[in-house]
Amino acid sequence: IVVISKDLGIIEQCKTAISEWLKSVGLEIKPEKTRICHTLNPIEYNGKTEEPGFDFLGFNIRQYPVGKYKSGKTGGGNSRLIGHKTYIKPSNKAVTAHTEVIKGVIQQHKTAPQSALIGKLNPIIRGWSNYYSAVVSTETFNKLDSIVWLMLRAWTISRCGKASYEKLGNYFHKGTVKLSNGKERHESWLFKTKDGLTLWQHNWTPLVRHTIIRPDATPYDGNWTYWATRKGQAIDTPNRVAKLLKKQKGKCAWCGQYITPSDLIEVDHIVPRSLGGKDEYKNLQLLHRHCHDDKTALDNAKAVSLTMEQSD
Ligand SMILES: [Zn+2]
Known part of the structure; x- marks a missing residue:
């Protein structure tokens, strides 16, 4: 549950109300999983400094201060600058967990054929990138792709040994890929088998702007x-x-x-x-x-x- 209000007092009242409501069905709020924070500024709360923004369903939601040219406006007759912008990004926790999953799969496939490794990684990478394709993910996708590249290079070297470093060329190729939106991308590296099975990269997932959902629909x-x-x-x-x-x-x-x-x-x-x-x-x-x-x-x-x- 996320409760948002501009008034801290209302947030605290909501917490009490939610506790009461949960009690009636035999549940309680877990203090270690509950946070009260501000979406733009750090705050002192219960003797602790709370960083701005919060994580929800694998997303990090917070606002960032921006100058007047990038600022949103309130709209209406007396429209004024808001002075900050809301960005939703993949949460650090979700990125770390995803990296760990990929690392585990690569370790399990130390001696397996390259095609088996690619076949296992592709649904994981495509699924994850798709989940985050409607938010601000470009930076995260690029970062993940370079981490995956480092892990795969290590995987390759552990198979063919440092002495035959040029054997990397059996696993990595330059090339062009066609994306689902019809655009082509030239890549300096593709993790690809001789018969063309290619590892999917996070930043191949086109980012799409989220369409606002009717508020009462689920x-x-x-x-x-x-x-x-x-x-x-x-x-x-x-x-x-x-x-x-x-x-x-x-x-x-x-x-x-x-x-x-x-x-x-x-x-x-x-x-x-x-x-x-x-x-x-x-x-x-x-x-x-x-x-x-x-x-x-x-x-x-x-x-x-x-x-x-x-x-x-
Ligand atoms: Zn799926």
């Missing part, structure tokens, strides 16, 4: 017509989608990230119909459209290798 109210219309997407089976979303606790079954209201989603057959999978509830899952593309590519590759095994 994806959990089952009103899929609203969400579908908002995205310009036709969902023909809203019940199925709502049911799956509930079953998956709001997360994509491929990348594990929360499905946000602006995500394009698709219903996938876990076992593809081409491999005998049935069109029944337990064989269905909800995926982001880009995750669905990844999975279908993998399903097709599996189908090919299955056919090859059968003919062997």
